[in-house]
Amino acid sequence: MIQFRYRIKQRKMCPFHLISQLDIARLWDRTLRRSGIPILYSQGFNPRPLLSFGPATPLGVESRAEYLEIFLREEIPGLQLQEELNRYFPEELRVEEITILSPQRPSLTQEIKGIFYAFSFYGVFFWNDISLPEGIEMKNAYQKENSFWVWFFFHDQKAFFSPLKFSVFLEENHGYPFPDRIIKEGVLFKQEGERRVSC
Numbered sequence: 566m567i568q569f570r571y572r573i574k575q576r577k578m579c580p581f582h583l584i585s586q587l588d589i590a591r592l593w594d595r596t597l598r599r600s601g602i603p604i605l606y607s608q609g610f611n612p613r614p615l616l617s618f619g620p621a622t623p624l625g626v627e628s629r630a631e632y633l634e635i636f637l638r639e640e641i642p643g644l645q646l647q648e649e650l651n652r653y654f655p656e657e658l659r660v661e662e663i664t665i666l667s668p669q670r671p672s673l674t675q676e677i678k679g680i681f682y683a684f685s686f687y688g689v690f691f692w693n694d695i696s697l698p699e700g701i702e703m704k705n706a707y708q709k710e711n712s713f714w715v716w717f718f719f720h721d722q723k724a725f726f727s728p729l730k731f732s733v734f735l736e737e738n739h740g741y742p743f744p745d746r747i748i749k750e751g752v753l754f755k756q757e758g759e760r761r762v763s764c
Contacts, residue, residue: 568605569637570670571646574662577628581657586621593633596653602646603639619673619752623729626682628749629661632673640665670756679720679753682728685746689713695739698723701731712745720753 577589584592597604597614606612619632641649643663650660670676681704692706692715700723705716719726728747735741 568668569640570634570666570668571637571643572632572634572664572666572673573650573660574664575631575633575654576657576659576661577622577631578657579627581655582622582625582627585624586618589631590616590618592658596650597635600649600653602641602649603637605636605638617673619677620725622749623727626728626747626749630680630749630752632752634666634673676754676756677724677752678755679718679724680749681751681753682717682719683748683750684715684717684728684732684744685709685712685748686715686742687712687745689741693739695735698726698731698734700724701726716750718753 577584581589593616594614597616605615607615615636617634622628622631643665647660647663654660688711690708690713692703692713697703697717700719700721702718702720703715704718705714707714717728717731719728719731728749732743732747736743
């Protein structure tokens with residue numbers, strides 16, 4: 566059977582950053598069944614929509630770059646599919662982008678080279694030049710109202726390291742308060758080269 570593979574980029578902003586990955590998967594399951602999109606299903610006694618998620622963003626971390634993949638039995642233009650899906654999602658879970666992929670492309674997890682996170686430290690007004698673990702780089706820092714925002718790039722061996730554990734590292738080793746907000750801002754895929762994410 567011919568399969569058409571789609572990679573979907575979705576937001577997961579407040580208050581939905583407090584919903585577990587399991588609940589998001591259930592939401593997608595129900596949405597795909599209701600929408601009438603020609604999704605392929607698994608075989609067996611209890612068929613499920615064929616979809617796979619990238620590595621789960623930790624509970625409590627907002628995201629502008631959640632990724633999942635679905636397989637359809639019919640080809641649909643990406644923009645049309647995006648518009649159809651967004652009829653079922655609130656603004657905080659909006660589908661941002663859809664890419665049609667070859668079925669032979671590696672899985673989401675295999676293709677991820679790095680992840681960009683923005684940390685908001687309330688009441689902090691400067692950022693010291695500190696020693697960071699290998700695989701984590703500071704990309705930008707700026708003041709915004711009463712918070713100091715710092716962008717970090719977690720790459721290669723640290724691509725899947727928890728930003729919450731990194732927050733504990735900053736608190737215990739450098740005295741920074743635990744961030745009042747963390748946002749997953751972007752994902753860098755190996756086949757995209759060094760595409761920049763705006764800070």
